[in-house]
Amino acid sequence: MAVREQLVRFRSFWIFPLLALFLVSVTSRAEQKSRLNDLFWLMPIGILIWTLLEYALHRFVFHIQFPIRDLRLKEFVNSSRLAHHASPRDRTKVLVHPLYGLVISTILFTALLIISGSTFSAAGIMAGIWTGFLYYETVHYRVHFSLSESGFIARQRRRHFYHHFVNNKRIFGVTSPLWDYVFGTTSTRF
Numbered sequence: 001m002a003v004r005e006q007l008v009r010f011r012s013f014w015i016f017p018l019l020a021l022f023l024v025s026v027t028s029r030a031e032q033k034s035r036l037n038d039l040f041w042l043m044p045i046g047i048l049i050w051t052l053l054e055y056a057l058h059r060f061v062f063h064i065q066f067p068i069r070d071l072r073l074k075e076f077v078n079s080s081r082l083a084h085h086a087s088p089r090d091r092t093k094v095l096v097h098p099l100y101g102l103v104i105s106t107i108l109f110t111a112l113l114i115i116s117g118s119t120f121s122a123a124g125i126m127a128g129i130w131t132g133f134l135y136y137e138t139v140h141y142r143v144h145f146s147l148s149e150s151g152f153i154a155r156q157r158r159r160h161f162y163h164h165f166v167n168n169k170r171i172f173g174v175t176s177p178l179w180d181y182v183f184g185t186t187s188t189r190f
Helices: 003-009 012-030 036-061 071-086 098-116 119-145 151-165 178-182
Strands: none
Touching (some): 098 119
């Protein structure tokens, strides 16, 4: 794969880290009370929030076909996840489109800003959410295209492929089974 093609296919891996650095840098300068060492607790909160978002989005949003009349919007909202389930070995349908991630990120940042009242805290938590998201993208891609038969990726592949090929009403966590256990959507096979 050519470098340009890699930069485009894996663009989330440079867009979101750059955005996180920019957002944390700007907000830390803008807020007098912000301290960079607060990132040591803000980012883990964001990672934990990501695990719940991953579960909730996968369970409640990605498997729903929204009745949308505008064909371009319908394609954007519905087709990504549905196309991935239809062709799970297609490398162009495994990763989340960055525009989709940016739209959800804007909504999340706004909610975090309202809840925390601090742009720096919202940015720190978003940096954690984006860290979790990129970890998800890495694991999800490896699960679909790695040939490893042992270790973490092989275990995650068995769980995720159970979701794809046996029962798409179970096993929504790709990076962690935590919320599947909490909400009773795990399988007795695991």
